[in-house]
Amino acid sequence: MELLHRHHAPGxxxxxxxxVVVLLTAASLSSSIVGGGAADALSPDxxxxxxxxxTVVRTDAGAVRGRVDSxxxxxxxxxxxxxxxxxxxxxxxQRAKPWKGVRDATKPGxxxxxxxxxxxxxxxxxxxxxxxxxxxxxxxxxxLPVMVWFHGNGFINGAASLYGARRLAADGDVIVVSPNYRxxxxxxxxxxxxxxxxxxxxxxxxxxxxxxxxLRWVQRNAAAFGGDPGNVTIxxxxxxxxxxxxxxxxPTSAGLFHRAIVQxxxxxxxxxxxxxxxxxxxxxxxxxxxxxxxxxEPELGCxxxxxxxxxxxxxxxxxxxxxxxxxxxxxxxxxxxxLPLSPExxxxxxxxxxxxxxxxxxxxxxxxxxxxxxxxTGEVTTPDSYREQLAALxxxxxxxxxxxxxxxxxxxxxxxxxxAVVTDWAWGCPAQDRDRALAAHTAVYAYEFxxxxxxxxxxxxxxxxxxxxxxxxxxxxxxxxxxLPGPQTPAQRQxxxxxxxxxxxxxxxxxxxxxxxxxWMPFQxxxxxxxxxxxxxxxxxxxxEHQCAFWxxxxx
Numbered sequence: 001m002e003l004l005h006r007h008h009a010p011g012x013x014x015x016x017x018x019x020v021v022v023l024l025t026a027a028s029l030s031s032s033i034v035g036g037g038a039a040d041a042l043s044p045d046x047x048x049x050x051x052x053x054x055t056v057v058r059t060d061a062g063a064v065r066g067r068v069d070s071x072x073x074x075x076x077x078x079x080x081x082x083x084x085x086x087x088x089x090x091x092x093x094q095r096a097k098p099w100k101g102v103r104d105a106t107k108p109g110x111x112x113x114x115x116x117x118x119x120x121x122x123x124x125x126x127x128x129x130x131x132x133x134x135x136x137x138x139x140x141x142x143x144l145p146v147m148v149w150f151h152g153n154g155f156i157n158g159a160a161s162l163y164g165a166r167r168l169a170a171d172g173d174v175i176v177v178s179p180n181y182r183x184x185x186x187x188x189x190x191x192x193x194x195x196x197x198x199x200x201x202x203x204x205x206x207x208x209x210x211x212x213x214x215l216r217w218v219q220r221n222a223a224a225f226g227g228d229p230g231n232v233t234i235x236x237x238x239x240x241x242x243x244x245x246x247x248x249x250x251p252t253s254a255g256l257f258h259r260a261i262v263q264x265x266x267x268x269x270x271x272x273x274x275x276x277x278x279x280x281x282x283x284x285x286x287x288x289x290x291x292x293x294x295x296x297e298p299e300l301g302c303x304x305x306x307x308x309x310x311x312x313x314x315x316x317x318x319x320x321x322x323x324x325x326x327x328x329x330x331x332x333x334x335x336x337x338x339l340p341l342s343p344e345x346x347x348x349x350x351x352x353x354x355x356x357x358x359x360x361x362x363x364x365x366x367x368x369x370x371x372x373x374x375x376x377t378g379e380v381t382t383p384d385s386y387r388e389q390l391a392a393l394x395x396x397x398x399x400x401x402x403x404x405x406x407x408x409x410x411x412x413x414x415x416x417x418x419x420a421v422v423t424d425w426a427w428g429c430p431a432q433d434r435d436r437a438l439a440a441h442t443a444v445y446a447y448e449f450x451x452x453x454x455x456x457x458x459x460x461x462x463x464x465x466x467x468x469x470x471x472x473x474x475x476x477x478x479x480x481x482x483x484l485p486g487p488q489t490p491a492q493r494q495x496x497x498x499x500x501x502x503x504x505x506x507x508x509x510x511x512x513x514x515x516x517x518x519x520w521m522p523f524q525x526x527x528x529x530x531x532x533x534x535x536x537x538x539x540x541x542x543x544x545e546h547q548c549a550f551w552x553x554x555x556x
Contacts (some may be wrong), residue, residue: 059221061098064105068137071170075133075225076161077109080217081210083127084182089313090189090206091198093129093213108132108161112183115156115321124317126186131179131214134165139175139226145507146218146227148257149178150211152238152472154279155330156184164480171497172504175227179214181243182207184324186317190287190333191295193308202337204287207330208246209338215247215256233259233507235358237475239279239331241265242343246281246332247353249339249346254353259510261503262359264427264471268344268434271426273366273393274373278329281342285335290328297323347437356510357438358503360447360529361431363545364468366422370415371463371470380464381415383408389418398554405550416465425554428546432527439523445512446529447520448542449474451495453534455485474532478503491534499532 056065059078066075081093088094109130116122136144149165151158160178169176181187187207194203201209215232222229234257236244244260245267247253270277295302295312299319302311312320324330334342346352374380381389386408391399402421411417428448435446454473456462467473476484477496487493502512502520512520518537520530527543543549 056102057224059224061096062100063102065102066105066133069166071137072166073133073135073137074166075105077107077130078103078105078133079109079129080131080179081129081213084129084186084206084210085126087198087313089126089186090194090203090309092200092206093210096129108159109180111159111161112180113186113317113321114158114183115324122321124321126182126317128180128182129210129213130160131177131217132160132165133225134169134176134178135225135227136170136173143223143228143231144173144175144226145504146175146177146222146229146232147504147507148215148218148232148234149176150181150234150236150240150243151178152236152240153183154325155188155207155239155242156324158183158239162481162483163475167480167496168478168500168504171500172507174504174507175222175225177214177218177222177227179211179217181210181214184330185294185320186324188287188330188333189291189294189312190284191291191308191312192288193295193305193312194291195337197309202284202333203291204284204333205246205338208243208250208332211243211247212250212253212256215253219256230258231508232257233261235261235263235503236265237263237472238265242267242279242281242332245343245347246339248355248357249334249341249343249352251340252338257353257355259356259507260358261506262357263474264361264365265359266426266430268342268347268437269426269430271430273422273426274389276328278325278327279331281332281334281339281344282328283335283342284333284337286328287333293327294323344434344437347434347441350441352441354442356443356445356506358445358447358506358512359431359435359438360449360532361427362469362471362473363428363448363450363452364419364423365427365471366419367416367463367465367468368470368472369422370419371465371467372460374415374463375460381413381418383414386414386418390421395555402554405547412465413463415463419465424546424548425551428542429548429551432543432546432548435523435529436525439525443510444523445506445520446523446542448529448531448540448545449477450531450533450540451477451492453489453492455488455492457483458485459483474499489534495532495534495537498537 055068079096110125110128111123112128114123160180165176190204219229234244241262242265244262245265266280302308406417406421408414408417435444438444450469452468456467476486477499487496501517505514506512527541528539529542531540
């Protein structure tokens with residue numbers, strides 16, 4: 001799964017929430033160098049399938065040894081860029097230093113520096129620009145499509161190692177590449193003193209530049225793993241989905257990928273509750289104002305413009321981490337540099353990298369966020385706090401209409417009522433608008449993940465309302481995830497098979513359809529999208545389901 005990030009909510013109750021971070025556990029494991037020469041790097045795996053099943057592959061920086069099992073090969077902890085520490089903190093990513101011999105690639109690389117979450121261990125490692133590669137056991141002579149996964153967690157937490165891709169690679173016959181990228185203050189601090197110089201662009205998007213560096217690594221190295229550098233799909237969920245939006249809008253990412261899958265992104269509009277949309281793309285003026293404020297905090301004291309960059313680089317990771325999710329938090333910066341335009345503006349005007357797009361949400365997105373806040377605070381949403389939170393979002397006249405349309409009595413609890421409001425207002429209807437904007441310029445395949453019985457986290461208690469198709473629920477149908485149990489019933493396992501087929505067929509051909517699977521029609525600007533559920537797979541009217549006609553009359 002991905003993110004539940006810090007919330008700064010406007011009401012009296014939500015002001016007391018503090019930092020709510022629900023994240024996944026990943027090990028901080030360092031790659032090491034082991035002996036081995038060129039002959040070893042070219043030899044097949046014993047008992048394998050010749051070179052296609054070899055555990056040793058030569059990259060442009062050196063050879064790596066991974067692991068092979070009955071269905072797949074996995075290579076972990078491969079450096080794709082130099083460690084962004086010391087003088088390279090807040091610098092554009094540099095090429096990784098070559099190594100001699102054969103590098104052990106059987107364990108994940110370090111997680112990027114991040115603060116402790118509710119169920120997550122912290123990391124102070126800046127040497128973290130590693131990626132993982134998962135392939136089918138035998139790739140044969142045909143070059144396979146490459147899928148590059150950008151993990152979520154609000155741009156302040158997470159790691160590539162959370163998402164096991166063996167099923168996706170083996171069943172879908174694709175190569176899956178999963179990079180770490182700089183997070184929080186290390187990846188997204190916007191400050192005038194950090195512009196240019198060591199940064200090829202303006203500051204604020206170093207994490208996105210890392211993702212782009214991983215895509216350039218794929219162009220240089222995909223073929224060595226059996227992949228086709230001319231057929232690359234980027235995909236991501238939550239903050240990872242927002243990353244995909246950003247790469248679509250980034251002019252310098254043109255040609256580095258050929259298809260894009262956007263899962264549960266918040267990359268257009270500014271509707272979010274509780275609190276400000278900190279992990280959305282935000283204007284440079286706002287991000288820089290925040291960066292200047294952070295640098296001037298008494299604990300940091302980096303106020304002199306002439307020395308601010310060196311002052312900030314002299315701070316330890318632990319001194320900086322506490323500022324990753326404060327105020328405007330972490331996320332893309334638009335307005336010059338890496339992102340001249342916001343994704344919203346780029347999509348509306350057609351000034352984006354025009355590749356086929358698959359995009360969707362889950363039917364009950366906000367159930368996870370409401371549940372996580374209730375778990376973290378020990379405060380269950382009440383009818384009074386439900387009204388209080390809505391009053392912070394809507395005018396008195398609109399508030400009355402929203403309460404009439406979403407009365408608590410219609411739901412299992414006030415928490416479910418709040419979740420329904422925010423799901424429709426901030427997720428379902430904005431996704432509909434985003435599909436329309438994109439479909440005016442490129443092919444779009446829109447979906448809604450709708451398994452209302454999707455397994456809940458093994459590490460979190462359930463709330464007092466049905467969790468439904470919550471934010472991130474679909475990930476366990478594509479990946480093996482430590483925190484989510486995965487499909488439990490035959491119907492869920494069949495849904496997983498169908499989704500893997502759709503995702504990988506789209507990666508192969510820019511169209512998710514194949515023989516034996518329900519037909520998926522392109523988005524036609526009419527509200528109908530592909531519903532992915534255990535009961536049925538086919539078209540559903542997302543606009544009607546999320547009451548988008550009503551929400552267009554709400555001034556917010």
